[in-house]
Amino acid sequence: MRQTLKTLLILIVVFITGCYYDNEEKLYSEVSTNCDLSNVTFVLTVTPILQASCLSCHSNSKAGSSGGGVKLQNYADVQVQAKNGKLMGVVKHASGFQEMPQGGGKLPDCEISKLQKWIDSGTLNN
Numbered sequence: 001m002r003q004t005l006k007t008l009l010i011l012i013v014v015f016i017t018g019c020y021y022d023n024e025e026k027l028y029s030e031v032s033t034n035c036d037l038s039n040v041t042f043v044l045t046v047t048p049i050l051q052a053s054c055l056s057c058h059s060n061s062k063a064g065s066s067g068g069g070v071k072l073q074n075y076a077d078v079q080v081q082a083k084n085g086k087l088m089g090v091v092k093h094a095s096g097f098q099e100m101p102q103g104g105g106k107l108p109d110c111e112i113s114k115l116q117k118w119i120d121s122g123t124l125n126n
């Protein structure tokens, strides 16, 4: 009887620590895929993303020759592409849209989420 109780106790301990480690793993994966969507603004968030991945073709000076005439440098021009749905369509590689950045890899999910957040918040010039 004592032996059975002991075995049971060990099983319970193993079970509980097993759960504990599972939770820890889950916590870590949530931290590593963390995407901070607070404080998304046009100047501090959207502009750097476009600068790094889009303006080589869509700056005011390059748009005509390399960007199909689409400008993404000034707020007003970005807002047009955001409101007509093309900005998110192209970065999400949605069907029916050109895939952007053209010739480059898709933007990281976190950057796409930040652009979406800016649009959902009203495409403010902030």
Ligand code: HEC
Residues within 6 Å of the ligand: 050, 053, 054, 055, 056, 057, 058, 066, 067, 068, 069, 070, 072, 081, 086, 087, 090, 091, 097, 098, 100, 101, 102, 103, 104, 107
């Ligand atoms: C290597 C050059 C290049 C880069 C980099 C690039 N684009 Fe483009 N983009 C183009 C060209 C060329 C077109 C016009 C394509 C066409 O009309 O066939 C275009 C078209 C577009 C359009 C209009 C699509 C439509 O259906 O009218 C949008 C919006 C756009 N790009 C956004 C972006 C965004 C956002 C980025 C960065 C994430 C980006 N582009 C990066 C070359 C580029």
